[in-house]
Amino acid sequence: MCTYYYLHRHHLPTCSRTIDYVMQYGFCEQATVDPSTGMALPCDNICFDHDQSVDYNDPCAMGGCTESPDCSSGACRLAELNGMWICCECHRGGNVYRWCDHRMRSSPDTLCYHVCCKNCQPDGMGLQVDLSMPNPVAY
Template identity: 50%
Template sequence: MCTYYYLHHHHIAPCTRNIDIVVHYVFCSAAGTVPVQSVDSSSPFTATNTASTSVGADYTSGSSSSNTLSATSGSQDQGQTSVQTACSNVYFDPSQSVDYSDPCASGGCLTSPDCSSGACRLEQLNGCWTCCRCGQGGNRYRWCRHRMRRSPDTFCYHVCCGDCTADEPEPGM
């Protein structure tokens, strides 16, 4: 029997989003997997081997937001990963869930993976940003892929943060 309950994720400054309420699964041996296309397998931030599936919801409005799946092992050379799915016998554990009116009351405060990875900040900057570390613009990913000027065989890899600024996308992007 697979079990699920709710957790809450806080966004971190400079992100001003509300707390996300997410579903967390504890999978049993009867759980399955489903292949999904990987978004960007060259990313150093690709999810690996986790045992949770998250479905975000803004707890203040009760509306559903993004559906994100935590990737598990899969075939990287074919550009596919797989996500674990619950079995047909799913149980809700209310003792582990959060109080919607005050999610922090029982503790267990977690940081949003979107904020910690830089995805929220990238979205705030409309998908194109200038790095505060190396000063180079045209970044479209959550991390800066420009070569460092002082050490040309080293890449910046700075994750988009509160000090990075919006940039205009290059023509043809």
């Protein structure tokens, strides 16, 4: 008999998202493997594991607090910034990755690599960027 339960993941304090709940399986010997993905699949006898699962009213009660990988990687902040942002370190906009790919003025061989943070501003043009127009600076 396979089981499933939920874990919780925290977002960082500056992130406006609430806790994520992630489903996890506990597999038994009857579990199979999906040949196309290589992922384990639970057998037909699957039941909810209350003891392992998080309490939605008090998710931290059992411990097991982990940081959301989306948050630590900057993916949350990128989504908050509507996918385009102005770097707070080098003050240049048009960034569409989680990190700034502008070249450093001091050393042009090096990219800024600043990961978007709470000080970075959304680039007002959004994804429909029109390079012929000057960038409005939204504060």
